[in-house]
Structures are given as C-alpha cells and as structure tokens.
Amino acid sequence: MAARWSSENVVVEFRDAQATAMSVDCLGRHAVLSGRRFLYVVNLETPSEAPRKIGRQSKWDVGTVQWNPHKTESHVFAASSNQRVDLYTWRDGSGEVHTSLQGHTRVISDLDWSWFEPEYLVTSSVDTYIYIWDTRDTRKPTVALSAVAGASQVKWNRRNQHILASSHDGDVRIWDKRKPNTAVEYVAAHLSKIHGLDWHPENEYILATSSQDNSVRFWDYRQPRKYLNILSCQVPVWKARYTPFSNGLVTVMVPQLRRENSLLLWSTLDLNSPVHAFVGHDDVVLEFQWRPQKEGSKDYQLVTWSRDQTLRIWRVDPQLQKLCSNDLVDELMEGMSLTSESEKTLSPHEPQPSSGLAIDDLLDQDGDLSGLSSSRQEAPGLPQTLQQEFSLVNLQIRNVNVEMDAVNRSCIVSAHFGSHQVRLVVKFPAQYPNNAAPAFQFVSPTSIPTAMRTKIQKILTDTSLQKVKRNQNCLEPCVRQLVSCMESYMTQEDGTAANPYVLSNPVTPTLPAFPRVTNTYGSYQDANIPFPRTSGARFCGTGCLMYFTRPITMHRAVPPTEPTPRSLSALSAYHSGILTPMKMRTESQSTLRLYSGSPTRSDKETVSISSFYYKERKSRRFKTKREGTDYSNRPIKLAGKIIIQEISCLLPVHKILGETYILNVNDIQETCQKNAAAALIVGRRDVAKKPMS
Numbered sequence: 041m042a043a044r045w046s047s048e049n050v051v052v053e054f055r056d057a058q059a060t061a062m063s064v065d066c067l068g069r070h071a072v073l074s075g076r077r078f079l080y081v082v083n084l085e086t087p088s089e090a091p092r093k094i095g096r097q098s099k100w101d102v103g104t105v106q107w108n109p110h111k112t113e114s115h116v117f118a119a120s121s122n123q124r125v126d127l128y129t130w131r132d133g134s135g136e137v138h139t140s141l142q143g144h145t146r147v148i149s150d151l152d153w154s155w156f157e158p159e160y161l162v163t164s165s166v167d168t169y170i171y172i173w174d175t176r177d178t179r180k181p182t183v184a185l186s187a188v189a190g191a192s193q194v195k196w197n198r199r200n201q202h203i204l205a206s207s208h209d210g211d212v213r214i215w216d217k218r219k220p221n222t223a224v225e226y227v228a229a230h231l232s233k234i235h236g237l238d239w240h241p242e243n244e245y246i247l248a249t250s251s252q253d254n255s256v257r258f259w260d261y262r263q264p265r266k267y268l269n270i271l272s273c274q275v276p277v278w279k280a281r282y283t284p285f286s287n288g289l290v291t292v293m294v295p296q297l298r299r300e301n302s303l304l305l306w307s308t309l310d311l312n313s314p315v316h317a318f319v320g321h322d323d324v325v326l327e328f329q330w331r332p333q334k335e336g337s338k339d340y341q342l343v344t345w346s347r348d349q350t351l352r353i354w355r356v357d358p359q360l361q362k363l364c365s366n367d368l369v370d371e372l373m374e375g376m377s378l379t380s381e382s383e384k385t386l387s388p389h390e391p392q393p394s395s396g397l398a399i400d401d402l403l404d405q406d407g408d409l410s411g412l413s414s415s416r417q418e419a420p421g422l423p424q425t426l427q428q429e430f431s432l433v434n435l436q437i438r439n440v441n442v443e444m445d446a447v448n449r450s451c452i453v454s455a456h457f458g459s460h461q462v463r464l465v466v467k468f469p470a471q472y473p474n475n476a477a478p479a480f481q482f483v484s485p486t487s488i489p490t491a492m493r494t495k496i497q498k499i500l501t502d503t504s505l506q507k508v509k510r511n512q513n514c515l516e517p518c519v520r521q522l523v524s525c526m527e528s529y530m531t532q533e534d535g536t537a538a539n540p541y542v543l544s545n546p547v548t549p550t551l552p553a554f555p556r557v558t559n560t561y562g563s564y565q566d567a568n569i570p571f572p573r574t575s576g577a578r579f580c581g582t583g584c585l586m587y588f589t590r591p592i593t594m595h596r597a598v599p600p601t602e603p604t605p606r607s608l609s610a611l612s613a614y615h616s617g618i619l620t621p622m623k624m625r626t627e628s629q630s631t632l633r634l635y636s637g638s639p640t641r642s643d644k645e646t647v648s649i650s651s652f653y654y655k656e657r658k659s660r661r662f663k664t665k666r667e668g669t670d671y672s673n674r675p676i677k678l679a680g681k682i683i684i685q686e687i688s689c690l691l692p693v694h695k696i697l698g699e700t701y702i703l704n705v706n707d708i709q710e711t712c713q714k715n716a717a718a719a720l721i722v723g724r725r726d727v728a729k730k731p732m733s
Contacts, residue, residue, distance in 0.1 A: 062345035074102030110158035156201035164191035199244035288364035583688035
C-alpha cells in the first residue's frame, strides 16, 4: 500500500485488497472496501494508514456494500453476498457481523438504505422479488414486491419515503411500498440493459438511468412515454449520479481503451460536453461516492475506487462547482441574502425591492430552491421558457429540419416528403405556454395543395390548444403531428396514382384529429408495447406444461444471431434489413432510423412485423395413400400450435395427491400407509416409502 498527495487529490493503493465494491459513511470518516476474504475499513482522515480488517466466512464475493445514511446509525453497514445480506457494526476501530437477512432464493443484485427510516433496507434479486426489510425484525421481510422479472438495480426515492424504483433489463418500475401488489408506473427506458439508477436529490418525480446503449436518460415517471433529456455517449455508461451541488452529474463510462478518461463531470444544463474529466485511474471506476465536508466548507470531495486497486479522493472546489450551476440560481441566492439584510432596515411602509421574479413561485413546499436546481429537468407538464423548450426538444426525424430562434420567438420547420416540400413558420406569443397557442403558417416553397394546408393547420392548432390549456409545451408534438399528417397524405396520394379507376375529383375524407399511418408499427406510441411472441412456454398449477410455437412457414428475415426487438418502437430499425441491434450501437445518430418518432418508411413501403418475419409461400402437393386425393390447393395454416403436455410426474407437487392425502393425528401409521398407497396409484414411487412397523 502506498499513498501519494497532490494539490488535486489523494491516491491510496491497495494491491492486495482485490475489492469489488466500496462505500463511504454518512459522516465522511470511513470507507469500506469489500474483498473476498476481508472487508477493509479505511480512515479517510488519514488514508495512508493501514486499513483495519474484518474477516469474512464466505466463498462468494461481495456484490454491494453500503453504509447506513443516517447519523444515528452511521456505525452500521450492509454487504450482500450471493443470497444473503450481512449487517455489520463498526465501533472503536473494530467491526463484526451482528445479524443477517436471508430470504432471496437467487443472487442479490442490489441493496439500498431508506433516506427517511434508518431501519429500512431494500434488496433486489434475480429471483424476481424485491424485499423491504426492517432491521429490528430480521426473520422475514416486511414487504415483498413481485416483479415477475429479475431486478438489477433498486433505489429509494430521496424526497418521498414511500416510493422506490427498480430496473429490469431495459425497463424501470416505480413502486409504492403501501401498494405492494403491483408497480404504480412502468417506464420503457432503454433498449439495452440498465446499469445504473439515481433519483434527483430535489425533485421526487425525476430520475436518471444509465445503460448499455451508450446513453443516460432523464425521466419524469408521471409521463413515462418521453424522456426529458438524453446524454449520448460513444461507449456504455456504467453509472450516472447527481452531484450534491448545483446541477451536476457524474458518469462512469466503460472505455474501449484503458487510457481513455471514464470519470466525467457534466452540467445537466448543457449535456453537449463534460465540464471536467477526473484523470488518474488506469482502469474502469467500480464505485464513486461523495464525502461530506465540515460545516462552513464549500469544497466537496469525491471518493472513487477503481479496478486498478487504487482509492482516490478528488477535491471539487467552488470554481469547478460553478461550471455546473445556473447563474440565475446564484444571483437569486445572493439577492435573497442581500434582501434579508436590507429588510431589517426598511420600514413597513417602504416599498420592497423586486428582482422581477417572485421567489415564492420558485420555492417548493419545503421552502428550498428545488425548483431552481432542476430548472432544466423540471417536468414537461410545468411551464418553461421558450429557450428551455428549444434546448430540450428532440426532433431527429429523417428529412425534417427545425430552425429555432428563441430571441424572435419563432421557428421554421422544413421537410421533404417524396416530391413535396413543406415549410412551416411557427410564431410563439409572449404568454406561451400559459394558455396561449402559437400561430402556424405555410410559406414558399410549400408544394402541397391549399386544402391540405388548411386541414393540417387546423390539426396543429387543435393539438397546440390541448397542450397550452394544461400549460404544456407543444412544439415537438406539433412537429410530429405534421410528419404524421404528411405520411398519411403521401399514402393516400400513392393509392390514388396506382388506381386508374378512381374518380378524377374524389371526395377527400376528413382527416382524424390524430392521424396515424395505417398498418404500420414502430412509432413512439409503441414504446411500451412488447414485440409479439412467436413461441413460449408456461407451467400450470394443474401439473401441465402449455407451450406454443410459430408456424413452420414463418421464418426470421434477419440472421438468427440477432436478438428479437424488445418493443414495437424498435421495429423500424429493422425495416431496412441492414441496421441490426449490434449496428445500432455504432452508427451515428444522423444515420440511424428514427426510434422515438413517427414510423420511418420509404415512399411505398410501410414498417410492419413482416419486416422481421416472412411467411413461406411455396405450395405443398401431397396425396393420401388411401384415396390419392390432391391437396395442392389446401391453404397453409398461418398460426402455430398450442400444445398442453401432462408433466405431473416431473413436478415436486401433484394435484391428485393433494386431494387424496390424509392426516390422522391419532393414528400416524394409518396415515403413512394410506398416503403411500395413494402415491403408488399415481406412480409416485419416489414419495411412497415403506411405513414403519
């Protein structure tokens, strides 16, 4: 072990630890490193000293370790190992296990202490259950949440003591411990596995997810269909967590080469580039946590543990923190302090100075500036400035370009649809979006007919009115509505040109309020709809196995090595037959087909499930031996078989035995004889044993 000090950080090497997890206590005094044979407790005040060791009696590595976040329980930390969680106490330089939590039947993937109740701990596992434990009674969990699918992450909400979130592959489920029967909300967050979850420290509805798909996404779970913002990266993101100051975010990447910087600090107000890179580790950072500082100090310290077996303590000074802050917040905070001093000298009859912005409107119910700290991440249902809306809008749609001008409160939408061009000018009134809708006007070189322009303008006006009545932003929904209308128009135009028997002046039917392309799949509305299954199996409680398969005439249009899409919203990426899930991760955003917008298609093609599967069209000719009848015109079945298989002999339980078994407490010998005979009748010799004489 060696320690090196510099002006920026402290570096401590633990070459023999081979630790896989790390945690810092809520007082900032100790860090625990989890190895296979020992737990190493490091004194962060004097990190160069040899760490204290706590012996472990387990052949399994520690998956997760975490100190209790409450000062009254700062001496307690939990460590998960396989299917068990051990609770340790650390006092006077020594530690020991004082109790264990056992209930999961598969390996535990994550654990998290409650921010409100120091006795509550939640654990997630591959066994599909999420358990909430009360450490005062460790015999069994107090609440069991059944998720059907295994969970990889679980985190308590920082502002609401009843809410927690769990990740399942690429999905997120929001739970209320008072309603344990089912999740209160589902978020189809990513198409790849989620590696990290983190709740916003001030806003109880917002959380960040980091994924294998090279992105970090920010969500308001009240509106789960559309993420608030996205941080796109070139490599998978292992962890992403909010900072305890301003609007910062720290991410850990999985670099392709070890010399690349993987630990980055971002400002959530501008996700185009990181504001700082923590350079020093030679390998991937396994864990990072913030160390609380003494009262009065404005510095923060970031403690990191890497695969290179070094622990580093980074100093984050006020100048670095300011890169993540909002100038408006700083000015208001300074103005509030000055105002509070001046108010003492002003008489009650003198007018109070005004900064032009009501502080009461910015304070939440608890009296803090949570609304300001998340100004760029507030829910889309709340009023935002036009500049904020423009910066958060996500309109990466093929052949569509949007030029936004916040100063003149306008934007220009230019698009190409086949042989037609569209140029739409959108003007935003000063009161927008507070019950004030923008104005839409088509300008040259728009080439669609006047009647079609009028209909689209009416649809856009209706859509914008529905949004602004609820003080919601409407630019992105209106642009997507425009694309959907034009695709419907192009479909109708293609059908008219292909049919020479259509009247020259047909009566054009009125477009619906929310038009959609017929018989297409893969739009952003389908983000929560799973891809149709073509085979599956399920065990039944009656001793049967029910399974179904796809028809022998249905084949995959893509190579069998590629996975099946998780949802219909990903289907459009398969439409070209070139883009596959593996290629999606390497292609640039400009070359990818649209994921979250309206369906992407060519002029005469539509995205459908048949773009992933195709049906064999060869006819079959056969004759029966008895009659020699020709069945060449017999239609091929398009549906697979549903098969019910009797498997009672393979299961540890049996329905008939449950009906025929007896229990006579007055004559145990008779009970054994009759139950053994019943087992032999159904052929269960494994449970039929010779009764005692």
